[in-house]
Amino acid sequence: MIAPTIDLDALEAFEKLEPTAPAGKPMMVDTGLIHEDPEQPRKVFDDTKQRELCTSVAESGIRIPISVRPHPQLPGQYMLNFGARRHRAAVAVGLAHVPALIEDLLSDFDQVIENLHRAELSPMEMALFISGKQKGGMKPAEIARRLGLSRSAISKYFALVDAPSEIEATYASGRTTSPDTLYDLRQVLDRWPEKTRAWLASDVDVTRRSVEHLKRHLTEAEKDQMSGAAGRDKASHRTDHIRHPLLKVRIGERPGVLVLNRRSDLDNHVLVRWDDGGEVQPVEVQAIQVVALEDGRSGPAKPRGRRRELRR
Missing domain, CATH: 3.90.1530.10 (Conserved hypothetical protein from pyrococcus furiosus pfu- 392566-001, ParB domain)
Incomplete structure (x- = not known):
C-alpha cells in the first residue's frame, strides 16, 4: 500500500x-x-x-x-x-x-x-457616474432611488454632462462647483447665449444669487423688447388704415413733405413741398430721409373759407 x-x-x-x-x-x-x-x-x-x-x-x-x-x-x-x-x-x-x-x-x-x-465626491464625478448608469440603460428614477436623491437633483448633475465650454470653464476654474448654480447657469446660457457669455467674461462672482439676478434681468429686458415690438405692430396696423397719408421727409437739415399725388418730370426724383415756404421742388430719391408717416387729417381741422356769391 x-x-x-x-x-x-x-x-x-x-x-x-x-x-x-x-x-x-x-x-x-x-x-x-x-x-x-x-x-x-x-x-x-x-x-x-x-x-x-x-x-x-x-x-x-x-x-x-x-x-x-x-x-x-x-x-x-x-x-x-x-x-x-x-x-x-x-x-x-x-x-x-x-x-x-x-x-x-x-x-x-x-x-x-x-x-x-x-x-x-466632486460634482463632475457624480455627473459622470449618473451619465454612465443612464447610458447603461438605467432610468433616472431608478438612479435617483438608488442614490437616495430627488429627480431634480439628478437633472442638475446632468447639466454637467457634455456641458458647453463656458460651463466647463466655469467649473474647472473654481468660480462655482455647485450643481445647483451650474444647472441654473446652463439654463440661462441656453436661452441667452451671447449675453450670458458677456456676463461670464466680466469679473463677476458666479453664485446662485448672481445667476438668478442675471436671469431676472434678461427676462425683464426680453419682456420690454416684446412689448415694444407689440406696440410697433399696433402702430403699423394703424398705418394700414391711414386715409390721408402725410409722409414727412428731410433733405439735409431742411424738412418737408413728400407730394404723393404728383410725379416729377425727372427720373429718380420725387416732388417735395418744403415746410419753410410751401414751394414744391423735385428732389433726388437717394437724398431723401424719411422722418414719419402721419395722417394728414389727424390734426385739428383747418377752417375753410366760404364762397360767397357776389350779387350785383
Missing part, C-alpha cells in the same frame, strides 16, 4: 494567507495585498488634503478601518470598497498593515453613496 503524500506547496500557501476575523470585526491586512477598484467613481484627489492626511497617518496611524472585499481575480488579495485616501496615505508613509473590514461585494452605488455622504 502506497502512503498518501502531502502537498507542502499548498500548505505553505495556506500559511501565507491573512488570518480571518469575526464578521464585523476589523483585521490587520498587508497594505501590499490591497488594490484600488478601477471602477471606483471617485477619480480626483485633492493634493493638499492628501498631504494633510499623510501627516495625520504618520503620527497616529489609521484609526478608522477601511473596507475591502476578496479580490475577484487574485486569490488571497483584496480590492477596496471604501478608504482609498487612507490606503494611499498608509502606503505613502510606509505602514505595513492597515485595519480593514472584510465585507461582501458592494455595488458602485454603495461606493458613490459613501463618498457622497463624506462630501468627497
Whole structure:
C-alpha cells in the first residue's frame, strides 16, 4: 500500500494567507495585498488634503478601518470598497498593515453613496457616474432611488454632462462647483447665449444669487423688447388704415413733405413741398430721409373759407 503524500506547496500557501476575523470585526491586512477598484467613481484627489492626511497617518496611524472585499481575480488579495485616501496615505508613509473590514461585494452605488455622504465626491464625478448608469440603460428614477436623491437633483448633475465650454470653464476654474448654480447657469446660457457669455467674461462672482439676478434681468429686458415690438405692430396696423397719408421727409437739415399725388418730370426724383415756404421742388430719391408717416387729417381741422356769391 502506497502512503498518501502531502502537498507542502499548498500548505505553505495556506500559511501565507491573512488570518480571518469575526464578521464585523476589523483585521490587520498587508497594505501590499490591497488594490484600488478601477471602477471606483471617485477619480480626483485633492493634493493638499492628501498631504494633510499623510501627516495625520504618520503620527497616529489609521484609526478608522477601511473596507475591502476578496479580490475577484487574485486569490488571497483584496480590492477596496471604501478608504482609498487612507490606503494611499498608509502606503505613502510606509505602514505595513492597515485595519480593514472584510465585507461582501458592494455595488458602485454603495461606493458613490459613501463618498457622497463624506462630501468627497466632486460634482463632475457624480455627473459622470449618473451619465454612465443612464447610458447603461438605467432610468433616472431608478438612479435617483438608488442614490437616495430627488429627480431634480439628478437633472442638475446632468447639466454637467457634455456641458458647453463656458460651463466647463466655469467649473474647472473654481468660480462655482455647485450643481445647483451650474444647472441654473446652463439654463440661462441656453436661452441667452451671447449675453450670458458677456456676463461670464466680466469679473463677476458666479453664485446662485448672481445667476438668478442675471436671469431676472434678461427676462425683464426680453419682456420690454416684446412689448415694444407689440406696440410697433399696433402702430403699423394703424398705418394700414391711414386715409390721408402725410409722409414727412428731410433733405439735409431742411424738412418737408413728400407730394404723393404728383410725379416729377425727372427720373429718380420725387416732388417735395418744403415746410419753410410751401414751394414744391423735385428732389433726388437717394437724398431723401424719411422722418414719419402721419395722417394728414389727424390734426385739428383747418377752417375753410366760404364762397360767397357776389350779387350785383
